[in-house]
Amino acid sequence: MIRLEHVTKVYKTSPRPALEDVSVSVDKGEFVFLIGPSGSGKSTFLRLLLREDVPTKGEIHVADWDLTKLPRRRVPRLRQRIGCVFQDFRLLVNKTVAENVAFALEVIGKPRHTIRKVVPEVLQLVGLDGKAERMPNELSGGEQQRVAIARAFVNRPLLLLADEPTGNLDPDTSQDIMLLLERINRTGTTVLMATHDHSIVDSMRRRVVELQFGKVTRDDSRGVYGVGR
Numbered sequence: 001m002i003r004l005e006h007v008t009k010v011y012k013t014s015p016r017p018a019l020e021d022v023s024v025s026v027d028k029g030e031f032v033f034l035i036g037p038s039g040s041g042k043s044t045f046l047r048l049l050l051r052e053d054v055p056t057k058g059e060i061h062v063a064d065w066d067l068t069k070l071p072r073r074r075v076p077r078l079r080q081r082i083g084c085v086f087q088d089f090r091l092l093v094n095k096t097v098a099e100n101v102a103f104a105l106e107v108i109g110k111p112r113h114t115i116r117k118v119v120p121e122v123l124q125l126v127g128l129d130g131k132a133e134r135m136p137n138e139l140s141g142g143e144q145q146r147v148a149i150a151r152a153f154v155n156r157p158l159l160l161l162a163d164e165p166t167g168n169l170d171p172d173t174s175q176d177i178m179l180l181l182e183r184i185n186r187t188g189t190t191v192l193m194a195t196h197d198h199s200i201v202d203s204m205r206r207r208v209v210e211l212q213f214g215k216v217t218r219d220d221s222r223g224v225y226g227v228g229r
């Protein structure tokens with residue numbers, strides 16, 4: 001599903017590479033934590049997968065796309081197959097819960113009858129049926145993140161990228177969000193999650209890829225956050 005081969009990313013304004021000779025493969029259906037200290041390159045890793053930027057060296061493949069050769073006009077098609085969830089939810093504040101989710105389908109031209117059918121289904125999947133007409137500011141942080149996950153998942157992406165999705169949530173709410181991400185993963189969606197959350201990584205025992213100063217320093221199949229901690 002994801003293959004990085006000897007990927008180096010150097011930003012023009014920064015002397016040190018954000019990623020240096022990174023090679024990582026992720027199979028379809030895997031659940032992977034991307035960990036590492038602040039500035040170690042996690043967000044850069046995710047940005048390259050979305051083709052928000054291109055590597056300085058190396059190759060990146062996502063599904064059947066070779067991102068280093070992908071013409072700009074094909075990028076929207078790639079992004080349609082990748083769902084994204086962020087720490088700060090990024091909901092449209094003047095749209096209801098249902099409208100936020102529907103919007104993700106409207107922008108890719110899905111017919112109205114499909115939207116009417118799938119939005120309630122996905123809201124039920126994330127545990128938000130009954131909240132469809134609420135505005136985002138009438139929801140708790142955990143509920144807002146559920147809307148964001150519904151929006152990311154409604155188009156059944158091949159890959160879900162989550163950048164610190166529990167960063168603004170308390171431990172119990174974070175656990176609920178993780179159960180939801182596991183459930184999405186069980187439908188076959190590959191999940192790659194960047195996180196600083198030790199307890200989540202330690203309790204889930206999934207694959208852990210660790211970055212330090214832009215290099216992969218660890219890749220454990222059933223890892224914990226800190227070795228020996």
Ligand SMILES: Nc1ncnc2c1ncn2[C@@H]1O[C@H](COP(=O)(O)OP(=O)(O)OP(=O)(O)O)[C@@H](O)[C@H]1O
Nearest residue numbers: 011013014018036037038039040041042043044045
């Ligand atoms: N647009 C940019 N221009 C220049 N340097 C950048 C840019 N984005 C990131 N960097 C640098 O690249 C390195 C990796 O940053 P990145 O944001 O990928 O790390 P991170 O692991 O996601 O950090 P955090 O956990 O704080 O989000 C850092 O040294 C950072 O300063």
